[in-house]
Amino acid sequence: MKENTDSPIYRNGNSLILAYDHGTEHGPVDFEPMPESADPTHVFEVAKHDAVTAIALQKGNAEYYRNWQNKKGNNDSAPLLVKLNGNSSLAHREDYYSPKQCAVKYAVEELDAEAVGYTMYAGSTNEDKMWEDFRQVQEQARKYGVPVVMWSYPRGKGIEENPDYSGQKDPDVVAYGARLGLELGADMVKCKYPGNQEDWSQLEDNVGDLKTVMSGGSKRSDQEFLEDVYSTIEVGCNGLAVGRNIFQREDPHSLLDKLEAVIFEDESPENI
Ligand code: FBP
Numbered sequence: 394m395k396e397n398t399d400s401p402i403y404r405n406g407n408s409l410i411l412a413y414d415h416g417t418e419h420g421p422v423d424f425e426p427m428p429e430s431a432d433p434t435h436v437f438e439v440a441k442h443d444a445v446t447a448i449a450l451q452k453g454n455a456e457y458y459r460n461w462q463n464k465k466g467n468n469d470s471a472p473l474l475v476k477l478n479g480n481s482s483l484a485h486r487e488d489y490y491s492p493k494q495c496a497v498k499y500a501v502e503e504l505d506a507e508a509v510g511y512t513m514y515a516g517s518t519n520e521d522k523m524w525e526d527f528r529q530v531q532e533q534a535r536k537y538g539v540p541v542v543m544w545s546y547p548r549g550k551g552i553e554e555n556p557d558y559s560g561q562k563d564p565d566v567v568a569y570g571a572r573l574g575l576e577l578g579a580d581m582v583k584c585k586y587p588g589n590q591e592d593w594s595q596l597e598d599n600v601g602d603l604k605t606v607m608s609g610g611s612k613r614s615d616q617e618f619l620e621d622v623y624s625t626i627e628v629g630c631n632g633l634a635v636g637r638n639i640f641q642r643e644d645p646h647s648l649l650d651k652l653e654a655v656i657f658e659d660e661s662p663e664n665i
Pocket of ligand 1 (some may be wrong): 609638
């Protein structure tokens with residue numbers, strides 16, 4: 394098994410992943426607040442900020458990214474994390490499922506991916522199928538020595554119909570999702586923010602040394618967002634995987650400067 398802890402997606406052990414798979418997951422509606430963000434090259438440029446340790450792209454955009462880099466000689470751009478599965482919000486399904494569109498082999502051999510990512514919907518009636526898909530991804534990722542990041546989003550009938558859970562952001566659900574990242578062999582788990590520091594701390598208590606990142610969520614003010622991020626970092630979180638809170642901003646660089654201080658330089662939002 395190849396070691397993958399020295400991957401370029403980490404900086405001093407932490408990460409800031411710029412997620413840009415929203416065109417798949419939500420569609421162009423996510424680009425409306427900042428129409429320039431519909432142009433992938435606009436976001437590729439944003440990802441050149443020093444704070445960004447990886448850009449997460451679906452296969453088509455990953456190919457676009459590599460071509461853009463080759464054409465423009467953009468050697469200073471962010472490492473590539475290829476998102477291997479994804480689903481649109483157009484389909485009607487009985488329960489959540491996110492099919493694979495890219496193999497680890499293609500991501501690494503053809504796209505030179507520095508990391509791969511996979512969304513897991515534990516709690517869906519399709520959970521068994523997703524575990525099998527993830528098993529293949531995880532074993533291949535080990536073979537190639539690239540870290541695998543699990544977008545661990547428990548959702549679906551098993552969560553909705555369980556009276557013990559209040560929903561996807563129930564702290565027990567979020568902690569369970571994080572724990573699955575550890576149990577199923579991810580190198581990093583990306584989880585929804587359950588709403589406060591104590592609940593994130595519960596998550597950290599259940600994952601040992603597994604790396605964790607908070608999932609950005611919908612856009613909020615700079616201050617609110619930085620406070621949420623800091624509240625997780627203070628209790629052991631390794632950073633952030635964020636999309637809308639960056640590309641829906643007029644000046645993403647200013648927030649990235651501040652996030653860099655919080656995630657990598659141990660600063661609190663009041664001191665920035
Ligand atoms: P945001 O920071 O914009 O929330 O992005 C994180 C992310 O995981 C994206 O990678 C993905 O497109 C999206 O959220 C999926 O969110 P959901 O499935 O909850 O709609």
